[in-house]
Amino acid sequence: MGKKRLGHEFYVFLAIVSLSLIIQARSGQFFTLNNIVDLMVSFIVPAIFAMCELIVIISGGMDVSFPAVASLSMFATTKILLSMDYTGNVFFAFLLSGSFGLIMGAINGALISIFNLPALIVTLGTQSIFMGILQGALNAQEIAEIPKVMFDFGNAKLFVAINPLNGLKSNMSSSILILFAVVIITYVFLHFTMWGRGVYAIGGDSNSAIRAGFKVKQIKFSIYCFVGIVAGIAGMTRVCMMQNCQPNNLIGMEMTVIAAVVLGGTSVKGGSGTIIGALLGTFLLTIISNSLLLLSIPTYWQSFFTGLIIIIGTGVTSFQLILSSHRLPSMRKSKNEA
């Protein structure tokens, strides 16, 4: 099984490479710097979400509320800053958004860890609540004019890529630094802290984790708090990059992010999963949603292709598992503890 996991990321990488080559062959535009930059920019927010969801799924849970958390945080923050005519450092915007996210994440965490309710159902419920607050109580509409500091941050670029053929310019947004930071933090947490190893342990066998001395309730609670903070930050990033605040923009993203993480080799049962895998899975789905234009495929084929990739991707691994499980009970000894 360990060997298979390594193979999994490789297959996704292979899929990415093949897809890229096909698109390049048909359009000649794939491997241009400006297309790559465009892809990376589209990749930023989903990838941040993927890091959150990765941790949740490794721990054996599932969180579908993070787009709602992000939307509510980003909207509330933008509205507040606008009303204050805020002109300070944009850092405060992120702080505020992250804090809102933290509160919502803590609610999720409390329900899941203290009451021991299944994560999927809890987050479905809280998703309803947060969206209800956003669209109902706050009557959220699109905010076209965002505070200047956020606007400027969204404009900030690391460099510009120009397509020599058609003069198209693509800005590599500075927001990618946020993604780097989140990835690095996730990596450090998962691999260099007992907290992170606890996440894996809980996903593997939560009873053994308790017996071994892991503080399971606290770890679970903090996972969802972490997701909340990062979702808030992701939402703010989104607002800055899009230069407006659309409260409904992120809805529905939860399923594609989960699919992306699973495509990358994370098992829905928990206990395993890598950052590289999650990023590769996200990148694969980003390519599909971005590159249809290059293939002169009308955008309304996107849903179809996304669905097809999800089915094929998960189908291949699942079927492999079925084939290998048809081995004999003498093998089942190692899986069957009396």
Added chain:
Amino acid sequence: MKHDALSSRKLQKNDNTLLNNLVVAAVILITMAILKSSKFFSFTNFQSMAYQLPQYGLMAFAMALAMISGGIDLSIVGMANLSSMIAALMMIKLANLIPNQNLIIYVIIISCLIAILIGLLCGLLNGLLISKIGIPPILATLGSMQLFSGVSIILSKGNAINRLPPLYAKIGNYALFNIVPLPLLIFILLALFVSFMLNKSAYGIKLYMVGSNTKAAKFSGLHVDKIIIQTYCLAGILSSVSGLIMMSRLNSAKSDYGQQYTLQCLLIAILGGVNPQGGHGKISNVMIAILIFQFLSSSINMFPYFSNFYKLLIWGIVLLGVMIWNKYSKSR
């Protein structure tokens, strides 16, 4: 030993849920009686609820069936829209070919049957992916949802199809004795059918067993794959009928109608006592959950200053509240 009690396949767990749901329903009705009695307890309102309810009610049953089998079906809305989309396109095409107005009814019937067939096939795909390929249900139906939506979008190029034969909407809005809407009758009939299947047929027992413990089901000689496929096919059929009803009310077909229904149906199923891990759930309880949802929905519409979205908020709170309550009453 209570042998005589064996005649009803009562599952003990649901006693709690039933009680909870009845309490919630009663609370809502009483609140409405106090606040908006004239509006709520009016014929118009009840008829309006009776038209709305079947649109997602059948999908709630579909979701419940999938969950009882130990899985989940996130593609119900996709199946509904695809079925109705294909029915719509067929209807329009055939109506154009056959100028004779008297034959339009047959055009409609054929198109509806084809829609149901599509629902069956979609469910078949789900069932195969889950049982034969072994993809976890949440991922398989997530993928198939995108696939079915995708096909709808491709067929319609993202637009709404709305030049349906007027007879269709007429049928959909028809009310028996001017009181009972046809969609509600269809809904009740199908509800009785599904309930009958679950309680009185061998398939029903097998479904509960498969949902409870797939391994033991295999060791007991049950055709696990066949039962799962049958279940998702049934879910597909229920979803397609749902789609046809939606289409008759909206008089058009579009690939993204009722997107919020997926989440709602999941919540309704859980509120209706269906255990997401499988093996438990009764149609009668899901029915009550549907009623609760409808009452809430309609009630909120009566307060003009409360936007529609408050529904979501309240629904989420109700769900979490019920789950916590269930936890505590079980541990006592």
Added chain:
Amino acid sequence: MLWRDNVKLGENSFMDTTPQTAEIILKASNIKKSFSGVVALDGVDLEIKKGEIHCLAGENGCGKSTLIKIISGVYGMDSGKIELNGHTYHKISPIDSIRNGVQVIYQDFSLFPNLSVMENLAYNTELAQKRTFVNWKRLRKIAEEAIRMIDFNIDLDQKVELLSIANRQQIAICRALINDAKLIIMDEPTTALTKKEVQNLFRIIKLLQVKGISILFVSHKIEEVFEISERLTILRNGKNVLACSTSEIDNQDFSYYMTGKKFEMSCYDPTIDYSATPILKVNNLSLKNGFNDISFSLYRGEILGITGLLGSGRTELALSLFGICPADSGSIELNGTDVKITSVFDAIQNGIGYVPDDRLTEGLFLDQAISDNIIVSNLENLSNKIGILDNKKRIAAIKEWLEKLSIKTSDPRDNVQTLSGGNQQRVVLSKWMSRNTAILILNGPTIGVDIGSKNEIHTILRSLAEKGVGILIISDDLPEILTTCNRILIMKHGNLMGRLKSSDISEMELARECISN
């Protein structure tokens, strides 16, 4: 201290061969424990000395597990006291137990299958030291030290889920050791081990003894008890029956003390017509990596036992006959007719039923009603052509089997989980009996079943055999095989190595047959 049960010993019977001066690590006195009114332990004593290998023996349901859980602090005792390292406890918590060096290795080992060996070994220590950050080098050092303790050569980076049970057990032992264990309790450690692995385990246990660590070895297997332990304590029905050194007692007495019965009296020896067509005839059945060239016949009225160590292929053979893993080659004849069994459905259609060894996950639907569990395999006979259940028939069937098998329940709609082990097993039996199966294969039919139910189940099986149902029992419970079966097949490494009549052999000889090459 010594208790005997209506048996007089010779005058020179001697209790303790270990010197009285050896330090006592654990002394449990007069432990009493009940669960909801059912008495599990009724004044039990246990004494273990430093560096001693002590066996706690008894049949299923005698109270062994309960005693262990009390010693390790998982359960609280109703009364009695426990002395550990000189400290006296009337109430003991898990932390107290661990601090006094008590480490329990349960049958499920409490490992993390998705993590590496190294992590499984080191995390308990890291957590005990309240570490926040992971230093992989330090983890590796801890792990290396742990495996060195018992000369265990394993790839530290291997994921535990890929390892065999024997290896996982060794990891659990190493982990116990680096937690500074003074007394290691092993709960039925050899259940899933092959002969070679058992020997390795015994080597490790002796190594631990040299280090001054005591081992409490819980088992019901005669041959192991006599091979490895120095002293033993036998429990029956929650009471002490015997505590002495192993050299004091021979295997006959041992079985007697364990069961309270002299098994010679109830050996099954029916008259069989061996000239008739056998109910079941297996010819040269083979399955890759399972078993090889198996041929045998089962005649009307017989109860055939198949035994052998784990890994001998006996379970695989059963699963093959039941269609779970169909054989590669060979043939199966039922009443003289060739049948093809390629799926569970085939097997059931041909009248074969299977009572699995893992009752809880394979045999029962725990959260479903008892009534449903009884009829689940018989639904076609209880419904009409289009699949609608005939309620009268259904109720009649449920009533019939509840009575016939004396399944004790106040409400058949209760979950089957609420039943005791013995009653649960009866539900599994009723599932097949209601189908009037022609052949019933039972794997470990009385695991986790109390003595009373065990006897009743054996009686049921005998009456089934008399009625003409072919019964195959797969078990490693040698007394059970000897009393219930009239013929025994011994399997080793996938091959059929011996055929005996049970009246011709004693338990000790049978045990030796299973092991020898």
